[in-house]
Amino acid sequence: MGNKIVILGAGYAGIFLSTNLSSKLKDLAEIILIDRNSYHQLMQEIHLVASGFRTEDQLKIPISSLIQGKKIKFIQSNVKKILPDKMIVMLDSEEIKYDELIICLGSSTKYFNIPGADKYTLPLRSIYDASIIFDHISKIIKEDKKHNIVIVGAGATGISLGSALAEMINLSENKDNIKVNIIEATSTILYGWDIKVKNKIEDILKKRGIRIFHNSLVERVDEKTLFLKDGLQINSSLIIWTAGVKGFNIDIEPGIEKTNDGRIIVNEFCRTNQYDNIYSIGDIAAMKNSKGVLYPPLAQIAVRQARYLADSISERYTNGMTPKEKFDYEIKAQILSVGNNEYVGLLNNYVVSGDLAKMIDEFTKNTYMKSLKTGGKNMSVNLYENDFFSQVLAGMTFAGFTFFKGLEKLAK
Ligand SMILES: Cc1cc2nc3c(=O)[nH]c(=O)nc-3n(C[C@H](O)[C@H](O)[C@H](O)COP(=O)(O)OP(=O)(O)OC[C@H]3O[C@@H](n4cnc5c(N)ncnc54)[C@H](O)[C@@H]3O)c2cc1C
Numbered sequence: 154m155g156n157k158i159v160i161l162g163a164g165y166a167g168i169f170l171s172t173n174l175s176s177k178l179k180d181l182a183e184i185i186l187i188d189r190n191s192y193h194q195l196m197q198e199i200h201l202v203a204s205g206f207r208t209e210d211q212l213k214i215p216i217s218s219l220i221q222g223k224k225i226k227f228i229q230s231n232v233k234k235i236l237p238d239k240m241i242v243m244l245d246s247e248e249i250k251y252d253e254l255i256i257c258l259g260s261s262t263k264y265f266n267i268p269g270a271d272k273y274t275l276p277l278r279s280i281y282d283a284s285i286i287f288d289h290i291s292k293i294i295k296e297d298k299k300h301n302i303v304i305v306g307a308g309a310t311g312i313s314l315g316s317a318l319a320e321m322i323n324l325s326e327n328k329d330n331i332k333v334n335i336i337e338a339t340s341t342i343l344y345g346w347d348i349k350v351k352n353k354i355e356d357i358l359k360k361r362g363i364r365i366f367h368n369s370l371v372e373r374v375d376e377k378t379l380f381l382k383d384g385l386q387i388n389s390s391l392i393i394w395t396a397g398v399k400g401f402n403i404d405i406e407p408g409i410e411k412t413n414d415g416r417i418i419v420n421e422f423c424r425t426n427q428y429d430n431i432y433s434i435g436d437i438a439a440m441k442n443s444k445g446v447l448y449p450p451l452a453q454i455a456v457r458q459a460r461y462l463a464d465s466i467s468e469r470y471t472n473g474m475t476p477k478e479k480f481d482y483e484i485k486a487q488i489l490s491v492g493n494n495e496y497v498g499l500l501n502n503y504v505v506s507g508d509l510a511k512m513i514d515e516f517t518k519n520t521y522m523k524s525l526k527t528g529g530k531n532m533s534v535n536l537y538e539n540d541f542f543s544q545v546l547a548g549m550t551f552a553g554f555t556f557f558k559g560l561e562k563l564a565k
Contacts, residue, residue, distance in 0.1 A: 155252035156182040158466070159242060161232050161403075163188035163216050165196070166257035166435030166455035172525060173463035175223040181470045184224060185249060187242070189231045191216060193525075194280050195518075197452060198490065200310065202283035204290070204317035206493035209280050219525055232258065234404040237428050253430045255462065256403065256417060260436035260450050263397030263414055269374035270305075274394035277310060289391050290318060294325040300332070303379055303389040305371055306396030307337035308344065309489055312354060314395060316491040319361035334364045334387065336371060336379065338396070346487070349504045353497050354489065361492075371396075398450050400437040412439045416447075421479035423462050434458035443481050456521070457482050488514050 158174065160167050163186055171186045178184070192213035201207040216227055230244040235254070242249045262278055264270040275289070276282050293300050302318060304311045312335070319333045335342070335358075342358075342365060343351050358365065370382040379387045400415035409425050410418040416439035417425060423438065425431045435455035440448050448454045458480060465476035488498030488510055496510035505513060 156470075157185070157250065157252045158182050158255070159185045159187065159249055159251035159253070160255045160257065161187050161235075161242065162257035162259060162435070162437075163190070163193050163227075164257060164259045164435060164455065165452040166259075166459045167255070168193050168216070168219055168525060169456050170255060170257065170434065170459035170463055171225050172219060172223060172527075173460060174466060175220075175225050176527075177463060177467035178470055180224065183226070185226045185228060185251075186216070186220065187228045187230060187232060187244065187249070188216065189229065191229050193219060196279075197518075199277060199280055199283040200314040200317045200490065201493060202280055203277060203286040203314060204321040204493070205287055206317060206321070209284055212280055214522075214525075232403065234406065236406060237409065237431060238407065240430070251430075253466070254432070255423075256431065256433040256437060257435045257455070257459075258401040258403055258437050260398045261401050262394060263399040264394065265397055267371055267373060270371070270394055273374045273376050274305065274392040277314060277393060277395055286314075286391075286393060290321065293331065293390055294322060294327050297327060297330070299330045300390040301334060301388060302331065303334045303336060303387055303392045305336045305379070305392065305394050307335050307342040307365065308395065311335055311337075311393075311395035312342055312358070313490045314393065315363050316354075316358060316361060316495075317493065319358075319363050320492040323361060332362070332364060334366065334389075336366045336369045336381070336387075338368070338370050340367050343489075347499045347502075347504075350487075350489070350497060350499050353504055353506060354491060357491050357495070357497070398436070400439070403437075412447075421481070422465065422476055423458055423480060432462060434462055440480065442483075443479075448482075449484075451484070453484065454482065486513075488517070490514070 160171050167186060171184055175184050192215050195212040198207055198212055202209055202212060220227055230246040232242060232244055234243040240251050242251060242254065262276040275286055277286065304315050315333050315335045322328050322331045322333065341351060342355065372380045372382045374392060377388055379389060379392055400411065400417060402415050409427050412418060417433040417437055418439045419425055419433050421440065423432045423434050425433060435458065436450035442448055461480045468474045468476065486498060486500040488496050490496055494511060496514045497506045498510050
């Protein structure tokens with residue numbers, strides 16, 4: 154096998170993989186990173202751009218600054234097609250030959266073939282999408298008339314967006330005229346999350362005046378109306394669709410095995426079943442954990458898969474070893490943003506909120522940024538290696554938790 158490694162996508166998976174690989178491989182391989190944008194997007198805060206609490210520039214990190222001084226060639230172009238038999242990637246700008254290919258093109262919005270959903274609703278999958286939503290909301294809050302804003306989907310994205318938009322609206326003069334509604338197909342918000350976290354977040358949503366429709370299936374959408382299966386119609390000035398995620402639909406010929414929703418099926422070594430030299434990680438990859446359940450589309454999974462793959466590829470280049478250990482990771486903590494500067498989450502079965510949750514979020518973001526910039530050379534990357542959340546963060550959080558609880562007791 155030759156030594157030209159091509160990485161498609163500079164999101165959480167692709168940027169972390171390329172910087173880590175470059176640190177480990179040095180001159181042993183040529184690394185080419187391709188993305189249609191010149192910047193890496195900090196996705197976990199894009200709902201705060203949609204609600205005006207962050208600017209676009211705060212969440213765009215120039216890729217050039219992340220790969221500075223590293224042996225990575227960056228090409229800004231759109232990936233059009235992959236030809237695995239010829240080992241070629243076709244870009245808008247040129248064709249690139251590869252020896253090994255890693256596909257990390259992320260995800261896109263899934264509309265479940267619901268008529269009108271893709272045409273009349275706005276998605277939230279990028280900073281660009283967030284800026285379009287912000288433009289609409291900015292106009293709405295200036296108008297002195299009644300408005301309904303509808304968000305379809307009460308998963309993490311819908312809840313984060315809804316709480317941030319409600320906070321923005323409540324700060325405006327027109328707050329009594331605008332209502333935020335969240336439509337959810339199942340009987341609960343944040344399906345799959347811990348009940349204690351859900352209860353805490355439901356309280357926050359209620360206080361912000363958000364209306365939640367449970368067990369409500371969308372039948373169709375037109376320009377200004379959402380039609381539910383139970384016959385209810387909701388008129389709306391703005392409908393945002395956060396109800397589903399599918400793999401980014403990349404054209405591969407001959408085709409590679411994918412799930413029904415377009416995720417590329419890979420084994421526990423992040424490798425496709427059809428081609429030994431094609432891997433996929435992050436949201437676009439469908440990988441099962443040791444219990445046979447697909448990993449969810451989360452940045453914390455994408456970063457860990459990138460770390461794993463960088464290790465296993467560099468082992469092969471440096472020692473000729475093929476990986477023996479499979480990728481395996483259990484999510485130990487999840488923190489959800491519920492407005493500007495407000496977070497709620499679960500850590501080792503404890504609900505965290507307030508200053509403590511904010512501190513964890515800040516610490517996670519800072520650590521991520523540091524490890525991106527150093528490509529695996531500093532302490533923060535060791536945190537990832539040793540399981541960042543379960544080891545260091547847990548220790549730190551419990552120290553903080555005990556401290557704050559102690560203060561609370563003293564105050565009583
Ligand atoms: C509002 C929101 C909040 C979130 N919060 C969290 C959170 O708190 N914690 C968490 O763990 N996860 C969170 N996530 C999920 C997280 O963002 C994703 O799991 C993560 O981005 C996946 O990383 P990735 O590298 O697979 O894809 P991405 O980060 O989406 O990167 C894909 C890259 O591919 C590029 N690309 C796509 N198509 C092409 C093409 N045709 N040609 C060239 N380039 C292309 C894109 O420009 C992008 O840079 C959140 C998601 C959203 C939408």
